[in-house]
Amino acid sequence: MIDLILTRYHYIAAILLLAIGLYMLIAIKNLVAKVIGLNIFQTGIFLFFITTGMVTGGAPPLLGPHAEGPFVSPLPHVLILTAIVVGVSLTAVALTLIVRIYAEYGSLREDIIREVRANE
């Protein structure tokens, strides 16, 4: 068990991030906190992807006169760069919508917004 934690700690970190993100999405009423939770959830996936490219003792994948293998796999990094861009765009759209919701209902809390809507 201790051995597993010491050698696979990156998986544990990724799972923790996923769980924390999901918990924030479900349990916290504040909309901005939900978006932060969404970001943490995605970061867990990013971490998982990036660690899969790891090769023990691997060099950075840069070709040059003194380049010597084995290299770590660059592909997951490239993929996650794209995924980060997607994540940033999503956050931007989400925050824009939250600004509009705040202007409309005067609150960022889900339960209060529900009350305001019920009274309308």
Next chain:
Amino acid sequence: MSELLPLAIVLPIVASAAAVIVGRVREESGWYLALIGTAVQVVLAIGIATQVFGDGRITHHLAGFPPPQGIQLVADGLSAAVLSVVAVVGFVVLGYTRGSETHRTAFYAGYLLLVGGLAGVTLTGDLFNMYVFLEITGLAAYALVASANTGRSALAGLRYLIIGTIGASLFLLGVGYAFVATGTLNMMDLSAELAAAGYRSRLVLASFALIVTGLAIKIALFPVHTWQPEAYASAPDSVSTLISALVSTAAAYAIARILYSVYTVEFFTAVPTAQDLLVYAAALSVLAGSVLAVLQSEIKRMLAYSSVSQFGLVVAAFALANQTAFLGGTIHLVGHAVMKGGLFAAAGVIAIRTGARTVDEYADLAAEAPIATGTFAVLGLALVGVPPAVGFVGKWYIALGAVAEGVWIIAAVILLSTLLTLAYFARVIERMYFGMDVPGETAAVADGGRPTISPKLAIAVAAVVAVIVMGLGATWFASLLEPTMEFLFGL
């Protein structure tokens, strides 16, 4: 001429960027740019479809990098059919957005981005690339849903964004598992490597579960449909027409693509539990979606829950994994897009003419808006499965496929689904034509009574014509799809 494939994706995206730039100078240019962009997109889609159905599958290697390293674009019968629907619906619905006050440059930029993302989902042959296009589609859809400028639509858009992103993230995690198991992301390559890794290996099973769950959220199958009714109901009528016709359709296409081109039919033979789970989950969606649709009082929410049910049918057909069911699933996928788009268009016209948005308000509307209500009734009956409309053909083949597979529960659910669909449409149709109001009272409200055809109504009427033409042309379509099915089923 494989260059058509990247063009069909790039063109709407470039047009979207152009709409933003030109829109800064001329505010009203957005619609015209979208019109040009989607018109050219229709030509490209027809070009791709004629090539695919004439000479077979076409592939294109982006930037000349060969797969598995490079990204590959692939068009076969299934993707050509869905791409054509995307292009044509994208072009036609523009007639619906014409002259709207709230639809500005940013709206048309989002509109074009949506069309580009959908084209990308249908044409990509790379799993990670599919994730990116799903997210482009999603991003545009979230923004379009919120474009109604009401607090309700902003809330629905945010809810859609959060749940949709969880779905896409699960999909991405599944792609990561498949990547760890095989070291490749190209679909063709993956199908061979996954077999080599062993279908029963935990990584492969987990990747399948995550990808399918992620896509089920995007399709809005029961019980992960919760974003969808509010999103459809609160969006502007033009947007609900577009999104109900295309977005879930592209996600259902993605599930078919991944089942057949990545995991392949052999995966189901090796892991029958996965197949059973998917088939029964889809069947549950058929039943639950219909029951929830019957319970709705708002028309647009009823139509939204109807999609939950109909997509259950489509996914069940794909998961049955025999040729008859696959054909039925494809026909119903394409047919549902036209029928549901037409229904939302008709509901929008009825709302403009009479202000009616709930089932009760539809009472005795037949006299007030005869053509719009007639269109609504015909499209509703088409979705129920009355021949010769396309809804009948799709359900017929799916039922035949289920019977051939010997899964009697599913066959029963499919036949029952017809009855259930009738349950929620009959309620509306009955009120429209035999409502409880005193006749004469409503006639006074009607303005002049002379039926007129607006561009918006013309779109709904065109959907009726398309639904019947597609129903009559289904056998021809089946023969066109034959080579694709032989390829996907490895015959």
